[in-house]
Amino acid sequence: MPDQIADPSDLRGDCAQCFGLCCVALPFARSTDFALDKPAGKPCPNLRGDHRCGIHADLREKGFTGCTVYDCFGAGQKVSQVTFGGQDWRTGTKEHARQMLDVFPVVRQLHELLWYLNEALGLSAARPVHADLRRALERTERLTRQTPQELAALDVAAHRQEVNVLLLRTSELARAGVAGKGGKGGKGGGKDRRGADLIGARLKGADLRGASLRGAYLIGADLTGADLRGADLIGADLRGADLTDADLTGAFFLTQPQLTAARGSAGTKLPESVTRPVHWTAGS
Structure with a gap:
């Protein structure tokens, strides 16, 4: 390139x-992502004197999934x-x-x-x-x-x-010329799903080629086997989304934190800009 x-x-x-x-400046709110509340400016209790995380190898098990997906x-x-x-x-x-x-x-x-x-x-x-x-x-x-x-x-x-x-x-x-069966949706290729509420949506095998999913809420969505080739994923919330065997070849503006927050498999096809998260396993 x-x-x-x-x-x-x-x-x-x-x-x-x-x-x-990041362990000091940013706030944490007790949730499924963080095991405790922490205000901005206060060091995380897991931060050691050498600026390393004391539970780095066990973050997911200790309830700090949010830390594992941050970049x-x-x-x-x-x-x-x-x-x-x-x-x-x-x-x-x-x-x-x-x-x-x-x-x-x-x-x-x-x-x-x-x-x-x-x-x-x-x-x-x-x-x-x-x-x-x-x-x-x-x-x-x-x-x-x-x-x-x-x-x-x-x-x-x-x-x-x-x-x-x-x-x-x-x-x-x-996205021009990459539209899927969903049809045209604006000036680009596929459907325009910008900011769409797709939380928990059943999109298994969906044809989302060239779709604009900018800022879409795809939390917990079933995207197994979905075709996301050439899709715009900037700001899409993929927490817990199932990307097993999905095809994201050519998808762009997809960051590593977004991908790491999702679930996937060895069969998930990814763009070159990201790497397969280490916690993904075949069939996950």
């Missing part, structure tokens, strides 16, 4: 280069090693720690955008907007390298909206 200009390895979390920021898209190491030059939040001043924890969620959003923009540049069908995508990627990367003060003041929502216009156009171009 020669048009991609970001290094994909920089857009995956590297806990060895991070100071456990900061490389924001943790960027904030730890670049923004703050390797200075630990534990050893700095209270103001330093507050700034670091405030900046981390901002950079995480920017890195997620870098992931989408990088993938968009790898889609040959989106070539008409590659120049605009490249400019957006370069600008987003520059934003991630601002000072802590500049990052804290950044209107990241406005920037996301600007980038989303390009990602929507990318989706239309990539």
Whole structure:
């Protein structure tokens, strides 16, 4: 994919280069994903002094499934090693720690955008907007390298909206001509299911080729054997969705956290941008 200009390895979390920021900055709510309540800014009780998780090997068994599906898209190491030059939040001043924890969620959003923009540049069908995508990627990367003060003041929502216009156009171009039996659903390929409530939906064997599933709620949906080739999955909630033997070849804007939150099998066909979750087993 020669048009991609970001290094994909920089857009995956590297806990060895991070100071456990996600375990401190982010809040937890007691649920099926987390075994306890934790406010933002308070370290998780499982966080050790070396910034490693004390129950990492047993997170699912201990009720912390939410931690197993989380990925900061490389924001943790960027904030730890670049923004703050390797200075630990534990050893700095209270103001330093507050700034670091405030900046981390901002950079995480920017890195997620870098992931989408990088993938968009790898889609040959989106070539008409590659120049605009490249400019957006370069600008987003520059934003991630601002000072802590500049990052804290950044209107990241406005920037996301600007980038989303390009990602929507990318989706239309990539899905054109990939429609399934569901018929046309807007400017792209298959049906437009943006934001659809498909919680627990029975979609076994469904033809969703080229569908827009942006932001769709697919929690616990049965997608076994479904055809999702060329579908736009940006922001789709796949928690507990069954992707056993589903075909996601060519599906785009699918992130590793989304996939890890779902269930699948050895027969599930995946796009090159993600890897098969380790907890998936044949027939799961």
